[in-house]
Amino acid sequence: MKHGRVMELPEDFWIPVPLDTNNITTLSPFLVPQDHLASSGMFYVLALYMFFVFVLGTSINALTILCTVKYKKLRSHLNYILLNLAVGNLLVSCVGSFVACCAFSVKYFIFGPIACKIEGFLVTLGGMVSLWSLAVIAFERWLVICKPLGSFVFKPDHAIACCIFTWVFALIASLPPLFGWSRYIPEGMQCSCGPDWYTTNNKYNNESYVIFLFSFCFAVPLATILFCYSQLLITLKMAAKAQAESASTQKAEREVTRMVIFMVLGFLVCWLPYASFALWIVNNRGQPFDLRLVTVPSVFSKSSAVYNPIIYVLLNKQFRSCMMKMMGMGGGDDEDSSTSQTSVTEVSKVGPA
Template sequence: MDGNTTELSLVENLTVKPTIFPKSGYSILAFLMFLNAVFSIFNNVLVILVTIRYPQLRNPINIFILNVSFSDLMMTLCGTTIVVSTNYHGYFYLGERFCIFQGFAVNYFGIVSLWSLTILAYERYNFVCEPIGALKLSTRRGYQGLAFVWVFCLIWAIAPLFGWSSYGPEGVKTSCSIGWEERSWSNYSYLISYFFACFIIPVGIIGFSYGSILRSLHNLNRKIQEQGGKTNPEEERHVVVMVLFMVVAFLICWLPYTAFALTVVINPELNISPLAATLPTYFAKTSPVYNPVIYIFLNKQFRSCAIQCLTCGHINLDSPEEDTCSLVVPLPAENKITLKNNQVAPTY
């Protein structure tokens, strides 16, 4: 398929109203995406405001969490909000250039969020499992990690703009993304490379990091018990459940997205229904909603600061002696251990 044919096909897909769904079907999708956008914007804006307001939350580990919230917010503004409008109209009425922009933006901010979670998992592992790990993650190193994430992900997001794959309408033709359904070797090679760089490697790092953290916690508790000390089995089980929750949520978001791409590569002749082709990208668009809940709001220190911020200080979940959200003084010494635990798992 040559460039002119591809361009004409894209224009036709964008200018002709599809008949894939009845009007009520598009209305339901618009309503679901509207709820998605509202919760995503509220959650991520709250994360950003609270982190800015309370200096003690701006430690090197939380730099990556803040970056996740920013990229998720941009993904929502550039992707989900547009999908609300296009589903309301029943087709992508904004034109070819806007379609390419949306596909690029959703892809870019999506993999920035994905790789930020990956680096976050690795730094948590480094903090807990490596000798003097707490001294290794400085603010400078944190910003270097962020620079790597944004540049690395930009390379993958910008490649389709230069002919390695492409961006175009997908599924029920109310949103745009990577041209998964394009049957060409250029597209296949991009999808395979994308699969390894933006799914296999991140999943491997996340699995290894959190698996090592759980092993380290279990071994520490066992040594304490062998020395006659007391441990809290409920706390360990709680961490195990939450780590599994983080990993499972990650897979629910990104596994359908990558599985669809691989299916197209493995069996190019397979006829995938428009609705089935749409669902993976809609799963990915839900990540900005639950990422703040999993990685931020289940953190006791952040949750306490968020409640204080939302209630203008009228409700304080901490007792006066363990107040971790003071705007005037930094964390006292006795709270440093709590901060370390908060950096390891989101529920301590």
């Protein structure tokens, strides 16, 4: 749009960069390729990457669900939460990554405005479920290993309640744009949909919704993760110091430390760019920015469907051995399962002095 011209505000989209037109509808991301926003090569690279995320994310998360259904030994309280994480990730990869792959390949959102709202809602829902599941996993590890409640035992019923909690919170976060608090529109290079954080419009109150998402769905889970894992590391280090001669305790401490680092880094890589850029836009209205910089955080958040299962599932010996067995490559299932169970028992016995 040219500066100084009065522009209409379309109901279903908004392209927040200067465009050489008086009628933004003629450049609708639902009607024409968005070649004016980036080169064709950029669109095709992102389409290829989204295809990779779709195939890998769908495969790993679907396999996680199938393994949990098939093998009874995987139905522990922690694995119920991992299963919930896989369902959220599967929703993101099947809907978000697939739709983005198709849209990037033709350089515009070919599915139309209604599909955009559906995709934006489902991806936000799945993303929030997986995000809150990460916080619940951290909370569960804190309860089981640090034992802040003394003799309290975390049971499968508690895990199921926590899974329900993640879906309730995810619905609280993802439903408002369908009812007028913000809206779901094409974002970045206009080939995937998410909440509108671009326009200043009292009708949608986008600023308050973005601040709500940042606080409720990023800051709170991140604070939970950092607190729980910091307490976990402190407890394990104290146990390792008290049992300096125990090789198994020292090994458990090193393994958990490494896992915690991967968990926190994975969370930040997936969600920090998206949350930070949304907050920056809200606090810098009118500042120019490259839409490709908006697309990268969106792609990173969808990539969580791959990062999360690699960190939380494939590095879990029980899940890994069951997956290999299901695919006909398992030979050391019993050994791995025994080793995993011994490690879990060793770590779970650690408690404050």
